[in-house]
Amino acid sequence: xxxxxxxxxxxxxxxxxxxxxxxxxxxxxxxxxxxxxxxxxxxxxxxxxxxxxxxxxxxxxxxxxxxxxxxxxxxxxxxxxxxxxxxxxxxxxxxxxxxxxxxxxxxx
Amino acid sequence: xxxxxxxxxxxxxxxxxxxxxxxxxxxxxxxxxxxxxxxxxxxxxxxxxxxxxxxxxxxxxxxxxxxxxxxxxxxxxxxxxxxxxxxxxxxxxxxxxxxxxxxxxxxx
Numbered sequence: 001x002x003x004x005x006x007x008x009x010x011x012x013x014x015x016x017x018x019x020x021x022x023x024x025x026x027x028x029x030x031x032x033x034x035x036x037x038x039x040x041x042x043x044x045x046x047x048x049x050x051x052x053x054x055x056x057x058x059x060x061x062x063x064x065x066x067x068x069x070x071x072x073x074x075x076x077x078x079x080x081x082x083x084x085x086x087x088x089x090x091x092x093x094x095x096x097x098x099x100x101x102x103x104x105x106x107x108x
Numbered sequence: 109x110x111x112x113x114x115x116x117x118x119x120x121x122x123x124x125x126x127x128x129x130x131x132x133x134x135x136x137x138x139x140x141x142x143x144x145x146x147x148x149x150x151x152x153x154x155x156x157x158x159x160x161x162x163x164x165x166x167x168x169x170x171x172x173x174x175x176x177x178x179x180x181x182x183x184x185x186x187x188x189x190x191x192x193x194x195x196x197x198x199x200x201x202x203x204x205x206x207x208x209x210x211x212x213x214x215x216x
Binding site for chain 1 (some may be wrong): 112113115117158160161162163164166167175176177179180182215
């Protein structure tokens with residue numbers, strides 16, 4: 001099974017404090033990644049979903065940024081409180097979480 | 109443009125020397141990532157492709173592992189010598205590089 005049903009990518013880029021762009025790392029993306037990875041396993045999705053930490057996903061000011069491939073669905077300002085819905089609706093239900101969708105803005 | 113035309117993911121997981129699985133990191137994936145990122149920029153693809161480093165892509169013994177999303181195309185044993193073809197054929201030409209495709213094997 002080299003091709004995951006869902007490939008979830010969480011930005012863990014960390015910029016120094018005070019950087020005008022901000023970064024997902026300073027918004028707590030490492031803890032969010034750890035929690036999401038655990039939730040995917042607990043939900044029994046570990047045989048068809050991969051959760052990875054990544055370098056900059058280019059939406060620093062809208063972080064924490066999460067992308068779900070191969071759907072090419074991008075989420076903005078994801079918090080720990082959103083993870084349950086993200087798992088249930090998108091990873092289990094196959095439908096994007098509309099309220100979290102990244103707006104159509106340029107990459108940073 | 110929140111949705112890249114190609115989202116290229118390079119595994120940079122590093123295991124300690126002697127680990128039986130091996131790892132992409134010990135096979136030079138960091139230099140490969142740096143080179144690929146530079147090549148994508150040089151080829152003028154930087155406005156539609158994102159190249160990210162990731163945590164473990166679950167094919168340690170077949171590394172360096174590279175995934176190209178949203179195509180969900182997975183590549184095995186990628187070396188620096190493969191990058192030009194990967195850029196020209198897949199990222200510019202839109203066709204997977206058949207000879208590099210990951211076999212249908214379980215995740216590690």
